[in-house]
Amino acid sequence: MDFFNVMSVDEVKDILVKNFKNIKIETEKVSILDSYEKVLSKDIISQINVPEFNRSTVDGYAIKSKDSHGCSDFMPSFLDVLGEVRMGEAVNIDINNGQCIYVPTGGMIPKSSDCVIMIEHVEKLDENTIAIHKPISTGENVVYKGDDIKENEKVLSKGTKITSQDIGVLAALGVNEVEIYKPIKFTIISSGDEIIDLDEKLEFGKIRDINGYALYSLIKNLGGSIVKRTIVKDKYDLLRDEVLNGINSSDIVLISGGSSVGTKDYTYDVINSFDGQGVLVHGISLKPGKPTIIGECQNKPVIGLPGHPVSAIIVFKIFIEYLVNEILDININKYTVSAIIDKNLHSSPGKRTYQMVSLEEVDNKYYARPMFGKSSMITLLSKSCGYVIIDENCEGLYKEQEVKVHLL
Amino acid sequence: MDFFNVMSVDEVKDILVKNFKNIKIETEKVSILDSYEKVLSKDIISQINVPEFNRSTVDGYAIKSKDSHGCSDFMPSFLDVLGEVRMGEAVNIDINNGQCIYVPTGGMIPKSSDCVIMIEHVEKLDENTIAIHKPISTGENVVYKGDDIKENEKVLSKGTKITSQDIGVLAALGVNEVEIYKPIKFTIISSGDEIIDLDEKLEFGKIRDINGYALYSLIKNLGGSIVKRTIVKDKYDLLRDEVLNGINSSDIVLISGGSSVGTKDYTYDVINSFDGQGVLVHGISLKPGKPTIIGECQNKPVIGLPGHPVSAIIVFKIFIEYLVNEILDININKYTVSAIIDKNLHSSPGKRTYQMVSLEEVDNKYYARPMFGKSSMITLLSKSCGYVIIDENCEGLYKEQEVKVHLL
CATH class of the missing domain: 2.170.190.11 (Molybdopterin biosynthesis moea protein, domain 3.)
Structure with a gap:
C-alpha cells in the first residue's frame, strides 16, 4: 500500500475524464411527460414557427x-x-x-x-x-409569427437536463417524444464484516449499511439506475466475484466501506486483478474522503469509496456526479449561496477541505454555521444544508468572511 | 366581472391557508428506497443509539x-x-x-x-x-455510543422532504419503511377553442397545449399526481362537467387558459355554480399573473390560471407550491442566489413584479440579466434560470444593485 502519492481533487477529475468520459450510454425515446430531469441525447431543432401566426x-x-x-x-x-x-x-x-x-x-x-x-x-x-x-x-x-421560436432554431441542446419549462417548449413545438440517455447503470457493493442489511438482526458490534442506502438514493437522484446493491464480507474472493458481476452488468461499480486496512487491501488487489489499468488513484488530498481508490477494470470505472458515510457521500458528490455530467455532456449550472461564516475555520494544509455548514437567515443575510462532527456520523450530513470548500492553499476562513455555500 | 378588487399576493396566500390548509391527504408506508423527496407524515424517533457501542x-x-x-x-x-x-x-x-x-x-x-x-x-x-x-x-x-443519534431522539420531523442523507439516517436506525403522504391529486383542464393536444394536427390559428404539459411536469416535480389532463372547448357546460369530475376525483382542480373574456366568464360562472363559497379571489396585483381566479367548490380549491404560459407557471410556483407546502406542513428552505442586476428595471406600481432573469458568473460574482419578452412566450421561461421579486412599494431596481434570485 502506498498512501504517499495522493492526488489533488483536480488531478483526479482529469483522470476520470481522460479514462471514462467516452463510456457509451444507450439512448431511448420517451414521451415528454416522462422526460422531466432526463438528459437530452440530441439537439432539438424547431420544425415550425411559434406562434405560427401573428x-x-x-x-x-x-x-x-x-x-x-x-x-x-x-x-x-x-x-x-x-x-x-x-x-x-x-x-x-x-x-x-x-x-x-x-x-x-x-x-x-x-x-x-x-x-x-x-x-x-x-x-x-x-x-x-x-x-x-x-x-x-x-x-x-x-x-409575431416566430417571435417565441423560429423555424430551424436550435431550441434545446444535447446534454440539457429537461425542466418543466423545457417540457412546455417541447409541447409548443408539438414534440411528443424525445430521445434521452438511458439511466447509467450502477452496482453498489458495501463491504465489511460489520455491515448488515436492514432486515438482519442488529447484533452488538454490527452496523447498518448506511452507505448502500444513501448511495442508492443519490444515484436515483442523479438519474442513474441500480443494477444491484449488495453487502459482502471482508473476503477477497467474495469481493472479486461481486466486482466481476458489477463490471459485466453495470457502467460504474462502487465499493463502499472498507475503511479498515484489511478491506482497503482487498479493494486495491481486486481492482488490480482484472484486465485494464488497475488502480489509477489511491488516496486524494481531500478532507473528508482521503482513502478513495479509483481503478479501471475492463474499461469500466471501479471506485472504492471511504467507509465513513460523510466521506462516502462527499466523494460521490465531488467525483461521481462530476463523471456522470461529463459522460452525458450535461450543461447544468449549480449556483452557490453567498453567506457569512460565523466562526473562524482552520483548514488542513495541502488538502481541499469540504466543511459542512447549516444556513440561517438573519436580517436578509445568510449566515453559514460550520457543523462539526466525525465523518462517521450520518447526522452531520442530514443536519447540514451544504458545504464550503476551503482550497488546498488557503490557511482557513475568518469569522465574518463571505463564503460560497454549495447546497447538498 | 369585477376586476377592480384585486388582492395582493400576501392576501391571496392567507386566503389559501384559511380555506384549504386542512385538506386531508392520505398517508401510506413505503420502503425507504422509494422515499426520496417524499414527505414524512410522522416524526421519526430513534429506538436505538447510533452507534450502539463505542x-x-x-x-x-x-x-x-x-x-x-x-x-x-x-x-x-x-x-x-x-x-x-x-x-x-x-x-x-x-x-x-x-x-x-x-x-x-x-x-x-x-x-x-x-x-x-x-x-x-x-x-x-x-x-x-x-x-x-x-x-x-x-x-x-x-x-461514543449515541454520539451520532441518541435513543428516543427525534431524528426527522413530520413534514420533512426526505433527502439522500435522511435515507442514510433511516438506514442507520434500521428503519425499513416510513409513513409518507400520498401524492396530492390534481386535475388539469386546459380550456380554449384554440388549444389542441400534441397528437392533433396543427391548423392555422390553433396552438398547442403548452400549459397542460408544463403543469403536468411541475405537479410531478412537486410530488403530486395527475388524475386527468384534458382540453375543453370554450363552452360553459363542457367546462362545468370537467370541473365536476375534477372535484370528485382530485384534491385540487386547475383550469388553465381562458385568457379571453369569454372563457374568463365561464371559469367565474362555473366556480360559482357549485356548492361552496364560489370565487374567493378574482385578480391578483401581480405581474405576470393578474387574471387568476381562485374559488372553493365543495371544499376543494378550483384555480383558474392565466392562459399565458409564463403567467400560468409563475402563478403555479407562487401559489400552488405554497399551498402544497402548507397542506403537508413541509419544512423546506429555498435559498436564493445573490446577484448584481445589470440593468435598471422599472416596476409596475402597486403590483408585485416577478422579473425573469438569467445568471452569469463573472470574476466570482453572479450577474442577473433581466429577460424580456411577452408572457405568452414559453422560451422566456426556458431561457431564464430564476426570477427577482420587485415589491409592490418599490419603484424599481437600479443597475448594479444587489438582488436575490429565486431559482426556477
Whole structure:
C-alpha cells in the first residue's frame, strides 16, 4: 500500500475524464411527460414557427397603427368594425385603412394589421364603429409569427437536463417524444464484516449499511439506475466475484466501506486483478474522503469509496456526479449561496477541505454555521444544508468572511 | 366581472391557508428506497443509539489515555498488546493500565478504553508490545455510543422532504419503511377553442397545449399526481362537467387558459355554480399573473390560471407550491442566489413584479440579466434560470444593485 502519492481533487477529475468520459450510454425515446430531469441525447431543432401566426396578446381591435397616429381625446379616430376573429380559427378577411376587426387574446390578427388596441381603450359607438383616443405603435399587443421560436432554431441542446419549462417548449413545438440517455447503470457493493442489511438482526458490534442506502438514493437522484446493491464480507474472493458481476452488468461499480486496512487491501488487489489499468488513484488530498481508490477494470470505472458515510457521500458528490455530467455532456449550472461564516475555520494544509455548514437567515443575510462532527456520523450530513470548500492553499476562513455555500 | 378588487399576493396566500390548509391527504408506508423527496407524515424517533457501542474511527490501538500522558520521543510508554478486536464482533475482554488492544476502523473498543492511538503513531516492538511516543486525550479517534443519534431522539420531523442523507439516517436506525403522504391529486383542464393536444394536427390559428404539459411536469416535480389532463372547448357546460369530475376525483382542480373574456366568464360562472363559497379571489396585483381566479367548490380549491404560459407557471410556483407546502406542513428552505442586476428595471406600481432573469458568473460574482419578452412566450421561461421579486412599494431596481434570485 502506498498512501504517499495522493492526488489533488483536480488531478483526479482529469483522470476520470481522460479514462471514462467516452463510456457509451444507450439512448431511448420517451414521451415528454416522462422526460422531466432526463438528459437530452440530441439537439432539438424547431420544425415550425411559434406562434405560427401573428397573435393578439389582449382582447381588443386589430388595426393599422397609423390609423391611430395623431388621435387624442379631443380628436378621436373612428374605425369601421369588419367583424370578429374567432379563437382557434384562421382570419379570412383583411383590413384596409380606417378598418378594424375584433380579436380575442390569442387570436390571429389580419395580415395588414400591425397592432391591437385593448378593448378598455376603445369607445364602442355602435355595432360597426369604434372610436380610439390614443395612438398606439407598431407591434403593440402583438406576438409575431416566430417571435417565441423560429423555424430551424436550435431550441434545446444535447446534454440539457429537461425542466418543466423545457417540457412546455417541447409541447409548443408539438414534440411528443424525445430521445434521452438511458439511466447509467450502477452496482453498489458495501463491504465489511460489520455491515448488515436492514432486515438482519442488529447484533452488538454490527452496523447498518448506511452507505448502500444513501448511495442508492443519490444515484436515483442523479438519474442513474441500480443494477444491484449488495453487502459482502471482508473476503477477497467474495469481493472479486461481486466486482466481476458489477463490471459485466453495470457502467460504474462502487465499493463502499472498507475503511479498515484489511478491506482497503482487498479493494486495491481486486481492482488490480482484472484486465485494464488497475488502480489509477489511491488516496486524494481531500478532507473528508482521503482513502478513495479509483481503478479501471475492463474499461469500466471501479471506485472504492471511504467507509465513513460523510466521506462516502462527499466523494460521490465531488467525483461521481462530476463523471456522470461529463459522460452525458450535461450543461447544468449549480449556483452557490453567498453567506457569512460565523466562526473562524482552520483548514488542513495541502488538502481541499469540504466543511459542512447549516444556513440561517438573519436580517436578509445568510449566515453559514460550520457543523462539526466525525465523518462517521450520518447526522452531520442530514443536519447540514451544504458545504464550503476551503482550497488546498488557503490557511482557513475568518469569522465574518463571505463564503460560497454549495447546497447538498 | 369585477376586476377592480384585486388582492395582493400576501392576501391571496392567507386566503389559501384559511380555506384549504386542512385538506386531508392520505398517508401510506413505503420502503425507504422509494422515499426520496417524499414527505414524512410522522416524526421519526430513534429506538436505538447510533452507534450502539463505542467505535474506533481509525486503525489503531485502544488504550487508556492516561497511559500516554507524559510520554515523548525520549520517554516512550510501553504497552502490552492483549490481542485484536475483530470487525463486527463484540469485545469480550477489557484492558487494564498498561494494556492495549488492536482495533480496526469501525471496530468496538473495550469498556475501559477511552481513546485509540493510530497505527501510524505506534512503534511495534514485538507481537505483544508497542511503544507510543506522544500523549493522546480522552475521546480521541472514538465515536461514543449515541454520539451520532441518541435513543428516543427525534431524528426527522413530520413534514420533512426526505433527502439522500435522511435515507442514510433511516438506514442507520434500521428503519425499513416510513409513513409518507400520498401524492396530492390534481386535475388539469386546459380550456380554449384554440388549444389542441400534441397528437392533433396543427391548423392555422390553433396552438398547442403548452400549459397542460408544463403543469403536468411541475405537479410531478412537486410530488403530486395527475388524475386527468384534458382540453375543453370554450363552452360553459363542457367546462362545468370537467370541473365536476375534477372535484370528485382530485384534491385540487386547475383550469388553465381562458385568457379571453369569454372563457374568463365561464371559469367565474362555473366556480360559482357549485356548492361552496364560489370565487374567493378574482385578480391578483401581480405581474405576470393578474387574471387568476381562485374559488372553493365543495371544499376543494378550483384555480383558474392565466392562459399565458409564463403567467400560468409563475402563478403555479407562487401559489400552488405554497399551498402544497402548507397542506403537508413541509419544512423546506429555498435559498436564493445573490446577484448584481445589470440593468435598471422599472416596476409596475402597486403590483408585485416577478422579473425573469438569467445568471452569469463573472470574476466570482453572479450577474442577473433581466429577460424580456411577452408572457405568452414559453422560451422566456426556458431561457431564464430564476426570477427577482420587485415589491409592490418599490419603484424599481437600479443597475448594479444587489438582488436575490429565486431559482426556477
